[in-house]
Amino acid sequence: PGSPKVVSMSATREEMLAExxxxxxxxxxxxQSQAQAWQSEKQAFQTQVQELESIRRNLEHTVAVYKRCxxxxxxxxxxxxELEARIAxxxxxxxxxxxxxxxxxxxxxxxxEEKPEAKAAADKPADQEKKRKARPHxxxxxxxxxxxxxxxxxxxxxxxxxxxxxxxxxxxxxGEDTCEKLVKLPVQYEVHVHVYPQMACQRCHAGVxxxxxxxxxxxxxxxxxxxxxxxxxxxxxxLYRQQQGFDRLHIPISRQTLCDWTGWCSDQVEPIVKAMxxxxxxxxxxxxxxxxxxxxxxxxxxxxxxxxxxxxPWAEVVFDFxxxxxxxxPKEFLQGTxxxxxxxxxxxxxxxxxxxxxxxxxxxxxxxxxxxxxxxxEAPLAVDLLLAAIxxxxxxxxxxxxxxxxxxARLQLRQREAKPIFMDVGQxxxxxxxxxxxxxxxxxxxxxxxxxxxxMARYLEVAQAExxxxxxxxxxxxxxxxxRNWLHVGQEAGGEKAANLFSLMITCKRLGVxxxxxxxxxLRRLPSHPNKDIWQLTPRxxxxxxxxKSPPLTPSG
Numbered sequence: 001p002g003s004p005k006v007v008s009m010s011a012t013r014e015e016m017l018a019e020x021x022x023x024x025x026x027x028x029x030x031x032q033s034q035a036q037a038w039q040s041e042k043q044a045f046q047t048q049v050q051e052l053e054s055i056r057r058n059l060e061h062t063v064a065v066y067k068r069c070x071x072x073x074x075x076x077x078x079x080x081x082e083l084e085a086r087i088a089x090x091x092x093x094x095x096x097x098x099x100x101x102x103x104x105x106x107x108x109x110x111x112x113e114e115k116p117e118a119k120a121a122a123d124k125p126a127d128q129e130k131k132r133k134a135r136p137h138x139x140x141x142x143x144x145x146x147x148x149x150x151x152x153x154x155x156x157x158x159x160x161x162x163x164x165x166x167x168x169x170x171x172x173x174x175g176e177d178t179c180e181k182l183v184k185l186p187v188q189y190e191v192h193v194h195v196y197p198q199m200a201c202q203r204c205h206a207g208v209x210x211x212x213x214x215x216x217x218x219x220x221x222x223x224x225x226x227x228x229x230x231x232x233x234x235x236x237x238x239l240y241r242q243q244q245g246f247d248r249l250h251i252p253i254s255r256q257t258l259c260d261w262t263g264w265c266s267d268q269v270e271p272i273v274k275a276m277x278x279x280x281x282x283x284x285x286x287x288x289x290x291x292x293x294x295x296x297x298x299x300x301x302x303x304x305x306x307x308x309x310x311x312x313p314w315a316e317v318v319f320d321f322x323x324x325x326x327x328x329x330p331k332e333f334l335q336g337t338x339x340x341x342x343x344x345x346x347x348x349x350x351x352x353x354x355x356x357x358x359x360x361x362x363x364x365x366x367x368x369x370x371x372x373x374x375x376x377x378e379a380p381l382a383v384d385l386l387l388a389a390i391x392x393x394x395x396x397x398x399x400x401x402x403x404x405x406x407x408x409a410r411l412q413l414r415q416r417e418a419k420p421i422f423m424d425v426g427q428x429x430x431x432x433x434x435x436x437x438x439x440x441x442x443x444x445x446x447x448x449x450x451x452x453x454x455x456m457a458r459y460l461e462v463a464q465a466e467x468x469x470x471x472x473x474x475x476x477x478x479x480x481x482x483x484r485n486w487l488h489v490g491q492e493a494g495g496e497k498a499a500n501l502f503s504l505m506i507t508c509k510r511l512g513v514x515x516x517x518x519x520x521x522x523l524r525r526l527p528s529h530p531n532k533d534i535w536q537l538t539p540r541x542x543x544x545x546x547x548x549k550s551p552p553l554t555p556s557g
Contacts, residue, residue: 290349298491307502321496341362342361346364363456365468366468372442378441433450
């Protein structure tokens with residue numbers, strides 16, 4: 001045993017060492033905790049950088065899309081030869097790269113290349129096989145229904161003498177040369193004074209009678225009202241410009257009077273629009289889309305409303321005015337429909353409608369293709385393959401229409417030729433979606449396509465369905481073009497009246513009916529036409545029942 005002093009010093013040294021070890025361990029733990037915090041901050045910064053990079057790419061993509069809309073072509077059409085050339089170039093580059101990486105004994109790269117399909121002459125419509133004709137140059141003859149006026153240009157008597165004979169005998173006519181020129185006659189308005197003689201007995205002066213009176217509340221004939229409506233809803237001329245036109249002819253008509261005329265016309269044709277809506281809702285498939293319009297409130301403020309379009313492919317279309325984009329509008333319009341399918345885009349407003357009305361959704365390939373087309377810069381080869389396959393589906397539909405196939409034959413063609421291509425496209429979309437960032441433009445386009453693909457597949461089973469919803473979008477184009485001129489509608493009542501007139505005028509254009517001749521005729525027939533035969537006054541019924549063989553001239557030329 002050592003001395004107490006030595007033992008005490010040894011214990012003190014051990015305590016000091018233990019204290020130092022504890023201090024060092026605390027410092028190490030603190031540094032480790034600090035390192036973990038720095039690592040967490042680093043990961044947070046990296047995540048934030050990735051998010052910012054994704055936002056930057058998305059913003060650049062959005063700017064590129066807007067630039068193309070403003071300064072470039074908005075068309076999504078791609079020449080099939082250009083697509084094939086790009087795919088072939090990418091395949092050649094892949095073969096060269098693969099050849100450099102091949103080891104001895106590996107099969108040649110040509111053995112792994114997928115050979116392009118041979119182009120069969122039967123896959124092309126007959127009109128595409130023929131040589132493309134030159135565009136018309138405008139020097140053809142004028143339509144036969146236009147009136148002709150013969151204007152002769154006589155030869156000067158001093159020049160109508162033979163210069164070769166000594167006695168200069170007069171020349172005789174041996175033929176004539178004609179030249180047709182289109183002439184616009186000036187617009188002319190006239191006032192019709194309607195006189196109603198009052199007849200009575202000359203003896204008893206009783207039983208005064210007169211001819212039936214017309215509706216004299218309006219100071220314009222239906223010919224003028226029809227012209228005003230056609231100019232606004234077909235030619236997109238707002239009423240204030242038409243007022244300026246009347247002023248140039250020294251006819252003082254206020255803009256409110258023009259509004260009253262269009263409102264009266266809309267009220268008159270409302271039963272016809274309802275008959276068209278009932279006809280559309282009775283069909284197996286309905287197409288639908290919507291577009292925003294500005295609505296002026298009573299206090300002068302502006303609000304965004306909606307015009308919903310419901311129609312048949314390239315046929316009748318009816319517009320329904322609503323103050324919002326909620327599901328209430330489609331539910332109320334389609335209530336009681338016997339249709340089984342509704343073809344729309346992927347808008348959220350339609351989702352509750354499908355469940356409430358037991359309708360099956362048919363998607364739109366144009367919306368699927370549009371997202372892929374706009375994001376093609378992220379993966380050019382993959383998107384080119386998708387676009388080329390989608391083009392094949394459109395060519396099959398074009399061939400079916402060119403051949404005039406029946407619904408049953410069109411369905412058989414889709415099952416035989418389109419379905420294998422459609423299934424391959426769906427598999428390629430699912431495979432590509434796993435390899436791209438979900439929030440990138442291409443990732444969002446692929447996600448939308450994959451979500452819509454089951455609904456898109458229904459066009460293979462429904463003969464009435466189209467490959468896309470472009471028919472309804474084309475109908476909305478008439479609203480969009482006019483919206484740039486008349487800017488807004490006047491309150492909810494004005495929107496409903498505009499919807500009625502848009503329904504008739506755009507349906508006339510889609511069915512090949514001259515709008516002015518149609519509107520001018522039905523406005524005269526409506527007061528005495530039986531309500532049970534109201535279908536005869538729809539554009540389709542009028543074309544089959546009352547349409548003249550040759551289109552008449554409009555008063556405004």
